[in-house]
Amino acid sequence: MAFAGRWELESQEGYEEFCKLLSIPDDIIEKGRDYKMITEVTQDGDTFSWTQFYPKNAKVTNTFTINKECDMETIGGKKFKATVVVEGSKLSITFPNYHHTSEISGGKLIEISKAGSIILKRTSKKL
Structure with missing residues (x-):
């Protein structure tokens, strides 16, 4: 699993609907809409440190x-x-209000958060 590195958000789908479902205030949603979030991942064997930088x-x-x-x-x-598990090539975790997976596909970091029928998909490129 090649998660280690710095990743910059390229695109996101379902952002506003997902944020509203989680009761995130409109002003915070607006600030994050076009923000190029950075994700920094370090890995030592099965131990990860996963940092996300927000506005x-x-x-x-x-x-x-x-x-x-x-x-x-x-x-x-x-x-x-929570417990993070591996499902195929994905890291999978259940947060209090949604389920989240992360995987590397085509050299991109793909993160999918799902709450009921609402899905947030984020795609990030490696820096």
Whole structure:
């Protein structure tokens, strides 16, 4: 799995609908709409550190080991326990309100968050 590196958001589909479902305020949705989010991933064996940089210098870092329960945090600051697993070539995790997968496909980082029928798909290029 070649997740390690810095990734810049290229495109996103379903952004507004997904944010509204999570009750993110309209002004925050607007600020993030065209923001080129940076994701930085380091990997040491089965242990990952996954940092996402958001507008206004906000960032969230989650460190996890595959198949081991760990403490996680959402961008909204909500803390929860979860286990990241590998499903084929994807990293998969269930957040409190949605399910998230990440994979490398065609040299791109593809992240899909799904809550019911609402899907957010983010595609990032490696820097």
